[in-house]
Amino acid sequence: MSEKNHILRPGPRQAQRPDPKMTCFAAVPRGAEEIAAHELEQLGVGDVAAGRGGVSFTCNREGLYRANLWLRTASRVLVQLALFPCLSPEELYAGVYAIPWQELITPAMTLAVDCSLRDSALTHSGFVALKTKDAVVDRIREACGSRPSVDTAAPDVRINVHLSKNVCTVSLDSSGDALDRRGYRLERNEAPMRETLAAAVVALTGWDGSIPLADPMCGSGTIPVEAALLAAHVPPGLKRSFGFERWQDFDERVWKRLLREAEGGMQRLPLGLITGYDRDSRALALAARNAALAGFEGQVHFFHAALEEFQPEGDKGVVIINPPYGKRLGDEDELRELYCQIGDVLKKRCRGWTGFILTGNLELAKYIGLKASRRYVLFNGPIECRLLKYEMY
Incomplete structure (x- = not known):
C-alpha cells in the first residue's frame, strides 16, 4: 500500500499527529452527484470528480471532518485504504490482510464490514464480508496477540468493501450512521423522503x-x-456524531474548532x-x-x-x-x-x-x-x- 494511503496512525489521542492526504469518496443519491461535487468544491477539498453514485475527492483530516459536517446531499464519506485486483477468495484475503490494520484498530475496539458487489467473479456479499473480516482480525491478532470483536449495530470502525469488475476497493466509513440521519427526525411518517x-x-x-x-x-x-x-x-451534521470520532487518530481539537466556526456563522x-x-x-x-x-x-x-x-x-x-x-x-x-x-x-x-x-x-x-x-x-x-x-x- 502506498505511503499516501497510510491514513491513520496509532498513539495517544492528544499527541500531535501527521495530517496526510486521503483519497475519499462521497456516496450520493443518483442524480445528485453534480450537486454534491459543487458542495465539496465550496468546502475547499481537492481533485473533485463526480461519477455514477458519488463524488471522489482528496483532503486532509480537517477536510474529512468538514465534509461530514457540511455535506447536505451525500449519504456517506469513505476513505480509501487499498485498491487491488480480486478474482478469488485468496486474492481478497491477501489484499485485505496486506493493510496494516493494527495501526487502525486495537483489539479493544469493535468493527463491522459492509459490502457491495457488481460484475465480479465473487458474487456473494455475505461471503466477501466474512472473508474481509477474517483477514482484518487475523492481521490484528498476528500483531497484537488478540483480536477485536464484531459489532454490526454500533461498531467503533466500519469497513467498506466495494468489488466492481474484479477490482476491490477497501475503505473506512468515516460517517458511521448514514449522513441523512441528521438527528432531528426521530419519528418518520409513512414513506418519508430522505x-x-x-x-x-x-x-x-x-x-x-x-x-x-x-x-x-x-x-x-x-x-x-x-x-x-x-x-x-x-451544518446538517451539527446535532449528531460521526464514525471518525472513534478512530485512533481522531483530533478533537480540530473537530471542536470546526464546530465553533460553524456555530458562529x-x-x-x-x-x-x-x-x-x-x-x-x-x-x-x-x-x-x-x-x-x-x-x-x-x-x-x-x-x-x-x-x-x-x-x-x-x-x-x-x-x-x-x-x-x-x-x-x-x-x-x-x-x-x-x-x-x-x-x-x-x-x-x-x-x-x-x-x-x-x-x-x-x-x-x-x-x-x-x-x-x-x-x-x-x-x-x-x-x-x-x-x-x-x-x-
Missing part, C-alpha cells in the same frame, strides 16, 4: 433564502427543515420565509417537532390546510411539492385527481412563483396540465423520479 434527497431538491430549485419557500404537502416537514438548515447556514430565519402545509394533523405535529429539534422552533411555520386551501403569501417565491406517485402510497387512479388539483393550485394561486414537483410517475405528471420548463432526474431510493419546474408568470 433528508439527503430533500436537500438535493432544494438545491436544484436554486433557492437561496432570499425569497419565500412553501411546501403545500409537507408531511413530516423534511423539505422545509432542509431548506431552513440551508438558509440559516446550519449560523443565522436566525426571517419570519414567514419558510412555511409548510398539510391536511394530516399527525404529520404536522411531527413536522413541528422535527423543526424544533433542528433548532427552528418559531422560525419555520406549519399550517393545517388541504391542498385546495393553499395560498402562499407574497408575490414571488418557490413552491415545492412531493406528492405520492402510486409506487408506495395511494392508488394511481385516485392520484390523477390530485395531480389535476396541483396544476390548478399552481395556475390560480401561485402567480409569480416558481413551482417544483418531484414525482416518480410521469404518467400522473401529465395531469398537472402545465408545461415544465426544466426536468431534473433524481432517484428516490430505487425509484427514478423527475423534478419538474414550472414558471408561473
Whole structure:
C-alpha cells in the first residue's frame, strides 16, 4: 500500500499527529452527484470528480471532518485504504490482510464490514464480508496477540468493501450512521423522503433564502427543515456524531474548532420565509417537532390546510411539492385527481412563483396540465423520479 494511503496512525489521542492526504469518496443519491461535487468544491477539498453514485475527492483530516459536517446531499464519506485486483477468495484475503490494520484498530475496539458487489467473479456479499473480516482480525491478532470483536449495530470502525469488475476497493466509513440521519427526525411518517434527497431538491430549485419557500404537502416537514438548515447556514451534521470520532487518530481539537466556526456563522430565519402545509394533523405535529429539534422552533411555520386551501403569501417565491406517485402510497387512479388539483393550485394561486414537483410517475405528471420548463432526474431510493419546474408568470 502506498505511503499516501497510510491514513491513520496509532498513539495517544492528544499527541500531535501527521495530517496526510486521503483519497475519499462521497456516496450520493443518483442524480445528485453534480450537486454534491459543487458542495465539496465550496468546502475547499481537492481533485473533485463526480461519477455514477458519488463524488471522489482528496483532503486532509480537517477536510474529512468538514465534509461530514457540511455535506447536505451525500449519504456517506469513505476513505480509501487499498485498491487491488480480486478474482478469488485468496486474492481478497491477501489484499485485505496486506493493510496494516493494527495501526487502525486495537483489539479493544469493535468493527463491522459492509459490502457491495457488481460484475465480479465473487458474487456473494455475505461471503466477501466474512472473508474481509477474517483477514482484518487475523492481521490484528498476528500483531497484537488478540483480536477485536464484531459489532454490526454500533461498531467503533466500519469497513467498506466495494468489488466492481474484479477490482476491490477497501475503505473506512468515516460517517458511521448514514449522513441523512441528521438527528432531528426521530419519528418518520409513512414513506418519508430522505433528508439527503430533500436537500438535493432544494438545491436544484436554486433557492437561496432570499425569497419565500412553501411546501403545500409537507408531511413530516423534511423539505422545509432542509431548506431552513440551508438558509440559516446550519451544518446538517451539527446535532449528531460521526464514525471518525472513534478512530485512533481522531483530533478533537480540530473537530471542536470546526464546530465553533460553524456555530458562529449560523443565522436566525426571517419570519414567514419558510412555511409548510398539510391536511394530516399527525404529520404536522411531527413536522413541528422535527423543526424544533433542528433548532427552528418559531422560525419555520406549519399550517393545517388541504391542498385546495393553499395560498402562499407574497408575490414571488418557490413552491415545492412531493406528492405520492402510486409506487408506495395511494392508488394511481385516485392520484390523477390530485395531480389535476396541483396544476390548478399552481395556475390560480401561485402567480409569480416558481413551482417544483418531484414525482416518480410521469404518467400522473401529465395531469398537472402545465408545461415544465426544466426536468431534473433524481432517484428516490430505487425509484427514478423527475423534478419538474414550472414558471408561473
